[in-house]
Amino acid sequence: MTSSVMRSGRHVSPWLALAGFGVAVAAAALIGGLGVAGTASEYQSLDRPSWAPPSWLFGPVWTALYAMIAVSGWLVWRRTGWSPALNWYAVQLVLNAIWTPIFFGAGQYGLALMDIVVLWVLIGVTVGKFRPVSKVAAGLLLPYWAWVSFATALNTAIWLAN
Numbered sequence: 001m002t003s004s005v006m007r008s009g010r011h012v013s014p015w016l017a018l019a020g021f022g023v024a025v026a027a028a029a030l031i032g033g034l035g036v037a038g039t040a041s042e043y044q045s046l047d048r049p050s051w052a053p054p055s056w057l058f059g060p061v062w063t064a065l066y067a068m069i070a071v072s073g074w075l076v077w078r079r080t081g082w083s084p085a086l087n088w089y090a091v092q093l094v095l096n097a098i099w100t101p102i103f104f105g106a107g108q109y110g111l112a113l114m115d116i117v118v119l120w121v122l123i124g125v126t127v128g129k130f131r132p133v134s135k136v137a138a139g140l141l142l143p144y145w146a147w148v149s150f151a152t153a154l155n156t157a158i159w160l161a162n
Contacts, residue, residue, distance in 0.1 A: 017074060017078070021071070021074040021077070024090075025069050025070040028066070028093050028096050029066050029097075031098070031100070031101065032097055032100035032101070033100075046161075047158070048157070049154070049157040052158075064143075065143060068140040068141070068144060069093070072089075072137040072141050073086060075136060075137035076133050076134055080133055084129070085130055091122055092123050092125075095116075095122060098115060099115050109155065109158055110159050113156060116148065116151060117152060120148050120152055123141060123148055127142065
């Protein structure tokens with residue numbers, strides 16, 4: 001995989017493209033991270049359901065998920081270049097990035113719920129668009145979709161309780 005891939009009339013190194021997807025996902029994570037800076041105590045103070053995970057669990061889970069999200073997008077790009085499937089990918093990544101600032105930064109649990117529901121739908125659309133291109137890429141998004149399903153239930157419970 002050392003050869004470059006022709007994209008838009010230019011040769012692009014696959015490793016450079018992977019780094020680009022990593023940077024995009026890291027930017028989403030950074031926006032979310034800035035939204036949660038110093039909010040562990042806020043999370044602890046919320047009326048949460050008994051099945052809510054401890055705050056320390058979110059970092060490791062999201063780190064693994066973001067790595068899979070980046071590789072997933074890259075695998076599709078390798079086969080199609082920038083395609084309509086990757087437009088869906090980009091939009092869901094933006095919704096992912098803004099959920100944390102809405103939930104924690106603004107304390108808008110209902111608005112965050114609307115964001116995460118749309119995010120959940122767009123992850124599903126992205127999986128559907130990725131599957132014909134790369135089953136592996138689609139499969140890499142399934143743990144993310146499952147975690148966002150859980151996070152949607154948690155967001156709902158917190159919104160109703162607070």
